[in-house]
Amino acid sequence: MRIMHQVVTFDAADVAAESRFWAGVLGGEVDEDGDWHMVLVDGAPRVGVQLAPGHVPPEWPVGPTQQQIHLDLWVEDFAEAHEHVMALGATVLKPAAGNTAGDDFQVYADPAGHPFCLCWLVQPS
Numbered sequence: 001m002r003i004m005h006q007v008v009t010f011d012a013a014d015v016a017a018e019s020r021f022w023a024g025v026l027g028g029e030v031d032e033d034g035d036w037h038m039v040l041v042d043g044a045p046r047v048g049v050q051l052a053p054g055h056v057p058p059e060w061p062v063g064p065t066q067q068q069i070h071l072d073l074w075v076e077d078f079a080e081a082h083e084h085v086m087a088l089g090a091t092v093l094k095p096a097a098g099n100t101a102g103d104d105f106q107v108y109a110d111p112a113g114h115p116f117c118l119c120w121l122v123q124p125s
Contacts, residue, residue, distance in 0.1 A: 005045045007038070008071065011052035012112035017089070019049040021111050024088040025073070057113020060093055070115040072105070078120045082106070085118065100124070 012018035019030045019037035028041035035051035058067040075081040078096075085108060086092075093115060094107035105119040 007045050007048045008069070009048035009050055010110070010112060010114055011055045012049055013051075013053055013055045014112065015049050015051050017111045019047075021088050021090075022047045022049070025085055055112060057109070058115060060107070060109075060115045067115045070117065072117045072119050074119045076120070078104075078106070078118060081118050090116075 010018055010022070015035060015037050016030075016032075019032070019039055022028075022039045023030045026039060026041050026046055028039045028046060031038045031040055037049045038045050039047040039049070056065050059065050060067045073081070089111045090108040092106065093109050096104045096106040098104070099122050101122055101124055103119060104122050105117045107115055107117050109115055
């Protein structure tokens with residue numbers, strides 16, 4: 001078996017908002033096909049978004065609707081990445097721990113409420 005592409009697909013009540021968000025985060029473009037959108041980066045499929053009218057956002061870290069999946073996005077410049085995702089419509093769910101060594105991360109939600117993390121390596125001062 002040869003897998004041509006690997007694509008994570010998000011359910012969303014607002015397919016356009018969700019696909020625009022991920023296209024903005026990944027530096028791609030949206031290929032719309034009715035209730036299904038594909039985010040393409042350099043012409044390759046990266047993230048799918050499908051219409052789910054009854055989609056209920058996860059309530060992370062506690063709540064009756066737990067997260068099912070999330071993306072960890074490793075970035076070089078956290079401050080720049082934070083401003084970028086916030087301008088695209090992200091919401092902070094859990095601030096960074098403020099680690100002084102090793103890795104750190106901050107948890108966000110995309111417009112449909114799916115959690116994702118911006119992660120980075122902390123540079124010692």
